Amino acid sequence: MNVEFINPFLESLNNVLGTMASLELKAGKPRLKKDEKAQGDVSGLIGMVGPQTKGSLSITFEGTLALEIMQRMLGERPTEINEEVTDMVGEITNMVTGGAKNILGDKGYDFDMATPVVVSGMGHTISHKSDGPKILIPFGSEYGNANIEICFDK
Amino acid sequence: MNVEFINPFLESLNNVLGTMASLELKAGKPRLKKDEKAQGDVSGLIGMVGPQTKGSLSITFEGTLALEIMQRMLGERPTEINEEVTDMVGEITNMVTGGAKNILGDKGYDFDMATPVVVSGMGHTISHKSDGPKILIPFGSEYGNANIEICFDK
Numbered sequence: 523m524n525v526e527f528i529n530p531f532l533e534s535l536n537n538v539l540g541t542m543a544s545l546e547l548k549a550g551k552p553r554l555k556k557d558e559k560a561q562g563d564v565s566g567l568i569g570m571v572g573p574q575t576k577g578s579l580s581i582t583f584e585g586t587l588a589l590e591i592m593q594r595m596l597g598e599r600p601t602e603i604n605e606e607v608t609d610m611v612g613e614i615t616n617m618v619t620g621g622a623k624n625i626l627g628d629k630g631y632d633f634d635m636a637t638p639v640v641v642s643g644m645g646h647t648i649s650h651k652s653d654g655p656k657i658l659i660p661f662g663s664e665y666g667n668a669n670i671e672i673c674f675d676k
Numbered sequence: 677m678n679v680e681f682i683n684p685f686l687e688s689l690n691n692v693l694g695t696m697a698s699l700e701l702k703a704g705k706p707r708l709k710k711d712e713k714a715q716g717d718v719s720g721l722i723g724m725v726g727p728q729t730k731g732s733l734s735i736t737f738e739g740t741l742a743l744e745i746m747q748r749m750l751g752e753r754p755t756e757i758n759e760e761v762t763d764m765v766g767e768i769t770n771m772v773t774g775g776a777k778n779i780l781g782d783k784g785y786d787f788d789m790a791t792p793v794v795v796s797g798m799g800h801t802i803s804h805k806s807d808g809p810k811i812l813i814p815f816g817s818e819y820g821n822a823n824i825e826i827c828f829d830k
Contacts, residue, residue, distance in 0.1 A: 567721055567793050567795075568723060569722060569723015569724070569725070569732065569789075569790025569791070569793075570723070570790055571723070571725040571788045571789070571790050576788070576789070576790050576791055577790065577791055578723065578790055578791050578792070578793045580793060605803070608803045608805075609803075609805065612803070612805030613805075616805075634725045634730070635723075635725070636723025636724055636725050636730050636731065636732055636790055637730055637731055637732050637805060637807075637827065637829055638732070638805045639721050639723075639732045639734060639802060639803065639804050639805065640802070640803045640805055641719070641721075641795045641797075641800055641801070641802055641803075642800065642803070643795075643797040643798070643799060643800025643801060644797070645797060646795055646796065646797025646800045647795070647796050647797060648793060648794075648795055649759070649762045649763075649766070649793065649795075649796070650791065650793050651762075651763065651766030651767075651770075651791060651792045651793065651794055653791075673791065675791055
């Protein structure tokens with residue numbers, strides 16, 4: 523998987539969070555995920571299906587960061603990861619993937635998106651079961667960390 | 677969503693587990709999932725995209741049941757939900773959705789499948805963020821419980 527495929531997701535997350543929550547996360551270096559386990563407390567997942575390839579994306583947040591984004595986007599800060607927070611994470615997952623889809627579509631990589639699914643549970647881990655390489659992009663902030671993982675077949 | 681859409685997933689899970697693990701789970705009554713939270717320890721998720729609709733499916737297992745299936749399918753019983761178990765759950769998710777896709781394709785409902793993603797973490801919950809109704813099919817066994825959740829837009 524080349525950088526042409528990764529950058530649109532990275533840019534798209536910061537576009538979405540910058541616009542919706544006035545928050546910029548600091549992106550670390552994208553890397554191949556091997557045995558490493560990225561843990562988080564709330565994750566949005568979405569499937570992608572295109573004529574050339576299919577795959578999956580996840581965005582995992584530490585709870586403290588998800589609650590900070592919630593406060594900035596909606597002006598309220600629940601005490602726990604409730605349904606409003608999972609709705610927001612699903613929405614962010616949809617918008618980030620949609621933003622990347624637009625950029626990639628302009629480059630000739632088309633795919634359709636399934637509907638998002640959100641997982642909540644302290645310290646859960648995500649394993650993408652595609653045949654292709656798994657790319658992990660770490661993001662940091664003073665409020666907590668996030669990760670995007672992208673995986674396409676082939 | 678009508679029963680024509682639900683039964684293929686229910687049948688497919690018991691086909692897969694019957695063939696691969698000589699195990700039959702007892703299916704409970706499918707129901708609309710509203711506020712209810714189905715908890716589990718390891719879940720397989722997959723996105724579905726078709727010309728008429730798109731959606732998501734999850735199969736959530738209690739850890740004890742996942743380990744029993746592992747022992748029956750592969751003759752080994754890890755002490756925890758490790759990568760071999762998540763691989764197996766991803767494979768089951770793929771096979772169950774693929775089986776249902778074949779049955780539904782014969783009835784004129786076509787969709788493509790994304791690649792599966794597996795979540796592990798004690799007591800996590802799954803929220804499908806589609807606009808359509810969320811159907812929950814509970815399964816029981818002496819080794820633990822499982823749930824299939826299916827959600828299609830529209």
